[in-house]
Amino acid sequence: MKLDPSFIWEAFLKLLPVIPTTLLITAVSVLCGFVIGTAVAFIRIYKVPVLHPIAAAYVTFIRGTPMLTHLLILYFGLPLLLDGVSAQLGLGFRSASIPMIDFAFLAFSITAGGYMSEVVRSGLLTVNRGQLEAAYAVGMTTPQAIRRIVFPQALAASIPNLANSAIGMLHASTLAFTVSVVELFAKAQIVASTNWKFFEAYLAAAVIFWGLTVLIERAALLLEKRINQYNRGGVA
Template sequence: MAIDLPFIWIAFKEIIKSVPITLILTIVPLVVGFLIGIVVAFVRIYKTKLLYQVANGYVSFFRGTPIIMHIMIIYYGIPLIVDQISSKYDLNIQSNKIPIVLFVLIALSLAAGAYLSEIIRSGIISVSNGQLEAAYSVGMTQFQAMFRIVLPQALAQSVANFTNIFVGFLHTSSIAFLVSEKELTGAANIVASTNLKFLEAFIAAGIIYWGLTVIVEGISFLLEKRVTSYSRGGVS
């Protein structure tokens, strides 16, 4: 069986239409996860009472279980809870009207928060205590020292790790097709099933994923060069 090269281009043009939803399934969870990650990181660093154990359990669970399981639990669990609450309190809410993409975004955001919290926490810890002491010596409060001195350096040092997470979630978004969300992999599967040319369709999808990854890595390189310029004695 020979590879149908012209069909790869046909599949490419059809599959690339799903890039926007793939980027949404990647960027939105990472933005929400970043906010969750900052909160969880500070809770764990300062060992906030009551919340510390909850934060540890959250990170342990979401980093210790596969993301596909998170999606399935959210996808099947939230509608069940919504229907029970709606029935109990006589609310006019139907779970089948909730967009499927929302379930996927919730699951991916919670998973991203756990992974990003560890990146942020390790970045903060890597900044020397001497910088905090210097900040205190010039009259800064703990909040000012953390957000003006420590956190910017921690995030700058973690650009490579953030890039890895971005690429990882870009690829992980492919799981969404299991709950009928038409992202890149789902689109490739649809194109392939209608023409029975699975190899060609997935080659096209692979090229698109690869191209997106190269773009992300290029942006990361430029960003890392920019944000770490202070350590080289100036801005380039």
């Protein structure tokens, strides 16, 4: 087998149009996962009654099972649930009308939430308890102290791990092809199926993923630098 450099370039050009799909899956899962993870982290740290054991079980299940499992459970299970409820209530809704990419959004967001909850929780635990007590001393309520003092510091400490989570979700977006979503990996397979040059197509996809990963790393470094300048009083 000979390497065909010209086809690597050809495949690279054909993969460019699906980059927005991959980025959209990544962005939605990371943003929604961060919101879910933050809520779960606070529930676990402050041991909210009833919700605390549920949150702990959620994190354990998500981290203990493959991401593909979450996607397939929702892909096969959610339509059964929705169609059953729709039939019971006499509604005309059918799960077949749900876009396939929505299953990827939901599954990846739930997965990201489980992992990001531990990232956010570790960041919150790095903030000295004395700062919270000092906030109480000047008359702040707990929500005010968390919003103004605790959470900003926890977020700053969590940026490197959050960036790793974002990169992980970028790479995990390739699993979306299992529910017929055409992202970078699926498109590489489609492109290669015309002449069986899968190696070249996967190399082209790898280069694109590498470039996107570098962009995320650079964005995280710039954000971390900005926050550090603010903490030193360098930003008004």
